[in-house]
Amino acid sequence: MTLHADARAVLSAWVAPSDEEESLRKEFLRHLESHDDAMWRACAPAHLTATTAVLSHDGELVLLTLHPKARKWLPMGGHCELGDATLGDAALREATEESGLPGLRLLPGPLALDRHEVWCHPPSSFHLDVEYGAVAPAGIEPVISDESLDLRWYPIDEIPEPTDHATRRLALRARAILRG
Numbered sequence: 001m002t003l004h005a006d007a008r009a010v011l012s013a014w015v016a017p018s019d020e021e022e023s024l025r026k027e028f029l030r031h032l033e034s035h036d037d038a039m040w041r042a043c044a045p046a047h048l049t050a051t052t053a054v055l056s057h058d059g060e061l062v063l064l065t066l067h068p069k070a071r072k073w074l075p076m077g078g079h080c081e082l083g084d085a086t087l088g089d090a091a092l093r094e095a096t097e098e099s100g101l102p103g104l105r106l107l108p109g110p111l112a113l114d115r116h117e118v119w120c121h122p123p124s125s126f127h128l129d130v131e132y133g134a135v136a137p138a139g140i141e142p143v144i145s146d147e148s149l150d151l152r153w154y155p156i157d158e159i160p161e162p163t164d165h166a167t168r169r170l171a172l173r174a175r176a177i178l179r180g
Helices: 003-013 019-034 087-099 165-179
Strands: 046-055 061-066 076-079 112-118 125-135 150-155
Touching: 003 019, 003 087, 003 125, 019 046, 019 112, 019 125, 046 087, 046 165, 061 087, 061 165, 076 087, 087 125, 112 165, 125 165
Parallel strands: 046 125
Antiparallel strands: 046 061, 046 076, 061 150, 112 125
16 A cells, blocks of 8 residues: 555544544535645645654653744744655654654554645645654653753643644643543
C-alpha cells in the first residue's frame, strides 16, 4: 500500500469527533482524490502533513517546540517523506526527529484534524494536518534540533502562549487516550 492509499484508508475509517473535523475529513479525502501528489510538500495549494503531541510517560506533560517560523509553541510535526509507509510512520518519525527522544510509542489514532495556512508555497498554502499522540519513555530528556528555537515540557493544562487551539485540543485528546 502506498502512503497516499494509507491516508485514504485512515481518513475513510476515522470517525470525526466534531462537525468541524468531519468537514475537514471530507475535504482531506477530496484533496487526496484530486491530487496524486497530495502527500508531498510540492503539492500546492495544500498537502497532507503529520503532527504528534508527545506526552510524558505519565500523561501529565506535553513536549512542545517553539517553532522558528510560526513563533508559537506547537507539537512536533511536518511533511511526509518518501520513506514513510503510513501517516502514523510520518507522525512518529517527525516526533522522534524533532524531540530527540528514542522509543516513542504512538497512540492509536489519528486523534484530530487541522487545516492551517503555512509558508510552503507563497503567497498562500495550507497544511492538511493529520494529528496523533505519542508517549515518551520515563527518564529520558529531549534534545533540541535545528528545527526548533526551544523545546520544553509543559503541564497539559498550562500550555503557554503563543500557541493555538489545535495544540491544546490535541494534547487533551492524547491524554484522554493514554488514561483510557
